Amino acid sequence: MIEFKLPDIGEGTAEGEIVKWLVSIGDAVKEHQAIVEVMTDKATVEVPAPADGTITELLVGEGDTVPVGDVIFRLDNGGGAPAQASSPEPAAVPSAPTAVAAQPEPSGGKVLAVPSARRVARELSVDLGTVAGSGRNGVIRRADVEAAATGGAVAQSSHSVVAPTTAQAQRIPFRGVRRKIAEAMVRSSQTAVHFTIVEEVDVTDLVRVRQKAKAIGAEQGIKVTFMPFIMKAVANGLMKFPMLNGHLDEQAEEIVLPGTVNLGIATDTPNGLIVPVISQVESKGLLQLAAELGDLSERTRAGRVRPEELRGSTFSITNAGNIGGTIATPIINFPDIAILGVHRIVKRPGVVDTPEGEVIEVRQYMNFSCSVDHRLADGADAARFVAYLRQILEEPALLSL
Amino acid sequence: MGDAPDLSDEQFVELLRNMIMIRSLDGRMLKLQRAGRVGFVGTATGLEASLVGAAAPLLPKDWMWSGLREGGAAITRGLPLFEYVAQMYCNSNDSAKGRQMCNHFQHKGSNYPSWSSVIGTQVTHGVGAAYASARRGEDVVHSIHFGDGATSSNGFHSGLNLAGVWKAPCVFVCIDNGWAISVSSAEQTAAESYADKAQAYGMPGVTVDGNDVLAVYAEMQTAVERARTGGGPSLVVLKTYRMLGHSSSDDPSKYRDDAEVQSWAERDPLKRYEAFLIERGLIDSSECAAQEKAIVAEIDEVIHEQEAAPPFPLRSLVEDVYSEVPRHLRVQFNQFLEVAERRGDATRGDGAFPL
Numbered sequence: 244m245i246e247f248k249l250p251d252i253g254e255g256t257a258e259g260e261i262v263k264w265l266v267s268i269g270d271a272v273k274e275h276q277a278i279v280e281v282m283t284d285k286a287t288v289e290v291p292a293p294a295d296g297t298i299t300e301l302l303v304g305e306g307d308t309v310p311v312g313d314v315i316f317r318l319d320n321g322g323g324a325p326a327q328a329s330s331p332e333p334a335a336v337p338s339a340p341t342a343v344a345a346q347p348e349p350s351g352g353k354v355l356a357v358p359s360a361r362r363v364a365r366e367l368s369v370d371l372g373t374v375a376g377s378g379r380n381g382v383i384r385r386a387d388v389e390a391a392a393t394g395g396a397v398a399q400s401s402h403s404v405v406a407p408t409t410a411q412a413q414r415i416p417f418r419g420v421r422r423k424i425a426e427a428m429v430r431s432s433q434t435a436v437h438f439t440i441v442e443e444v445d446v447t448d449l450v451r452v453r454q455k456a457k458a459i460g461a462e463q464g465i466k467v468t469f470m471p472f473i474m475k476a477v478a479n480g481l482m483k484f485p486m487l488n489g490h491l492d493e494q495a496e497e498i499v500l501p502g503t504v505n506l507g508i509a510t511d512t513p514n515g516l517i518v519p520v521i522s523q524v525e526s527k528g529l530l531q532l533a534a535e536l537g538d539l540s541e542r543t544r545a546g547r548v549r550p551e552e553l554r555g556s557t558f559s560i561t562n563a564g565n566i567g568g569t570i571a572t573p574i575i576n577f578p579d580i581a582i583l584g585v586h587r588i589v590k591r592p593g594v595v596d597t598p599e600g601e602v603i604e605v606r607q608y609m610n611f612s613c614s615v616d617h618r619l620a621d622g623a624d625a626a627r628f629v630a631y632l633r634q635i636l637e638e639p640a641l642l643s644l
Numbered sequence: 645m646g647d648a649p650d651l652s653d654e655q656f657v658e659l660l661r662n663m664i665m666i667r668s669l670d671g672r673m674l675k676l677q678r679a680g681r682v683g684f685v686g687t688a689t690g691l692e693a694s695l696v697g698a699a700a701p702l703l704p705k706d707w708m709w710s711g712l713r714e715g716g717a718a719i720t721r722g723l724p725l726f727e728y729v730a731q732m733y734c735n736s737n738d739s740a741k742g743r744q745m746c747n748h749f750q751h752k753g754s755n756y757p758s759w760s761s762v763i764g765t766q767v768t769h770g771v772g773a774a775y776a777s778a779r780r781g782e783d784v785v786h787s788i789h790f791g792d793g794a795t796s797s798n799g800f801h802s803g804l805n806l807a808g809v810w811k812a813p814c815v816f817v818c819i820d821n822g823w824a825i826s827v828s829s830a831e832q833t834a835a836e837s838y839a840d841k842a843q844a845y846g847m848p849g850v851t852v853d854g855n856d857v858l859a860v861y862a863e864m865q866t867a868v869e870r871a872r873t874g875g876g877p878s879l880v881v882l883k884t885y886r887m888l889g890h891s892s893s894d895d896p897s898k899y900r901d902d903a904e905v906q907s908w909a910e911r912d913p914l915k916r917y918e919a920f921l922i923e924r925g926l927i928d929s930s931e932c933a934a935q936e937k938a939i940v941a942e943i944d945e946v947i948h949e950q951e952a953a954p955p956f957p958l959r960s961l962v963e964d965v966y967s968e969v970p971r972h973l974r975v976q977f978n979q980f981l982e983v984a985e986r987r988g989d990a991t992r993g994d995g996a997f998p999l
Contacts, residue, residue: 247679248680249680250677250678250679250680250681251680251683252677252678252680252892252893253892253893254684254891254893274944275672275675275679285893285894285895286889286893286894286895287895288678289678290678290679291675291678291679292679293679293680293681538986538987542987549988552988
């Protein structure tokens with residue numbers, strides 16, 4: 244399977260507009276055969292196939308502008324497939340996903356316009372043929388289109404500042420990363436028997452320790468977040484409760500407990516949810532974990548993570564809770580046995596034992612939501628595991644045990 | 645076609661093969677570039693007769709100095725096809741060790757120094773080398789190629805002036821393809837022709853139909869003989885036309901007329917030479933297509949082989965400046981390697997230096 248990334252077809256082009264697909268999904272193509280017409284600021288060119296094969300996915304709609312380096316189509320060349328090589332789908336070639344009903348065609352002849360102007364023209368339903376270009380040699384710039392749109396007097400200006408009324412209905416093609424995520428979620432939720440336990444952890448001390456660790460990390464150029472502490476606590480906990488760390492090998496009818504902790508870290512990227520893996524967490528120090536995490540999440544967001552870094556997790560952590568919410572029911576990163584959801588830190592009054600008796604103090608709390616596959620582990624296992632997490636994160640010195 | 649030079653039947657057909665090689669390579673390299681498999685391509689489509697006709701009269705011991713489109717001429721003189729493709733990929737078989745921009749060739753075995761993208765610098769380099777050859781008493785001619793745009797460069801003036809004074813054993817080959825990127829000849833010079841400029845330097849200048857491989861061959865042979873026998877330099881202007889963009893980053897339709905391109909398509913050097921060979925009974929009408937098919941298959945095989953070749957080891961980054969890599973570079977490299985390993989960019993052979 245070849246993932247074809249939009250190349251830099253001129254020296255230093257940043258993006259290109261997909262003008263026209265010259266093939267359809269399921270087509271057998273030859274190496275060097277023209278696949279797609281792409282327009283950049285410099286020229287419109289035909290981009291050929293890098294090898295013989297079958298087109299399995301066209302990921303960008305005609306008229307869309309994509310940055311150089313984005314995967315625009317997938318080609319099954321019979322070689323080392325990332326197992327999810329889907330069979331050719333009969334789906335139609337993606338049309339402009341923004342579903343502007345009738346796209347006005349330029350009124351004949353060659354209209355010179357930069358790609359962003361063409362996109363805006365489509366969004367605003369402006370006929371480029373009627374727009375006067377202010378760029379060099381009369382090239383139409385984005386501002387020209389926007390000016391033409393507002394001058395057009397139609398009360399359709401979608402950028403209006405008045406209260407939003409009904410939005411335009413959309414039909415978004417269900418394919419690519421979104422579809423892969425969907426397939427993984429269905430497999431997990433239909434196979435694993437999810438059981439979720441939520442625990443509240445007093446992280447007042449942890450916040451203080453992390454503040455100091457952050458300063459020490461900064462000296463070495465390492466950004467220390469709360470995550471390395473949580474990862475370390477999870478790794479310690481999983482070494483103590485190994486039945487939560489691993490996966491089910493259904494074919495062999497065996498529960499595989501690898502004895503090492505490889506943590507999948509659910510990461511929100513512009514391309515959707517991706518779960519890169521940090522391996523052998525139990526044997527790594529906090530700063531090392533912080534450094535690896537920083538590097539890995541940066542590369543994941545930038546789309547530069549390697550395929551082998553997305554495999555082999557034995558347990559996963561998801562951190563979407565920092566946006567909001569107090570509890571969650573995380574979906575297990577199948578075929579892992581369990582997953583831990585981490586929520587945001589909130590200040591609340593808490594009852595603290597002191598030599599003078601119980602007092603009310605401002606404390607900081609973080610919730611953990613842990614889902615386990617009830618087929619492979621019991622509720623008590625999960626309860627003991629989160630209790631252990633609470634114990635060591637409430638007294639971070641215990642992390643060194 | 646010009647008068648047929650005194651060549652064997654095999655030599656006549658070999659010229660055709662070399663021209664087809666250039667056109668086929670251009671087609672393939674452009675496809676690779678459009679698919680992001682190589683970074684940059686400057687084609688020579690339309691210039692085949694000028695390149696092959698000018699290179700063929702040179703002897704193996706002679707030197708060729710390149711402007712920006714003579715990769716195909718270098719193949720005519722012995723640059724192996726695999727090295728050409730390796731240079732396009734800048735892989736570990738690239739004799740420039742990945743330090744040149746791609747599509748900038750060199751070949752030690754046929755006395756072919758590495759290109760410079762800077763316009764006209766090779767003119768002075770070539771004249772200096774020709775002068776050195778004469779001083780050493782070597783029987784060697786230097787053929788110095790450049791485009792029409794280079795006639796406006798400092799190197800052109802300094803080079804031709806001193807070559808005239810020194811009677812350096814060289815030939816100046818101006819590939820006048822009508823356009824210096826987007827600058828037409830009319831905007832380049834007020835002179836009647838580029839060949840007229842030779843007069844100012846005290847050497848003969850001649851304009852040749854650069855789309856006629858035999859005319860180019862004959863005129864070039866005369867100029868090379870003149871240089872070899874102590875007659876000094878001359879300027880040969882080959883009037884031709886670049887059919888495609890200046891490079892893979894250029895859209896020529898933005899600055900020139902389709903009608904102009906079409907008029908030159910009718911003077912296609914390959915078709916003209918094919919007709920000559922058919923008329924002479926050296927090939928039949930199916931020969932060109934058959935040769936092209938075989939050559940393209942050969943090129944594809946080399947592409948697949950070179951595409952699989954690894955890049956140069958990272959360590960080559962700090963080598964070849966000092967005879968031994970000094971400590972400060974070893975320290976820097978080791979730090980760099982740590983990052984490369986962490987990012988998974990390090991490959992075999994990238995071992996750290998002992999400090």
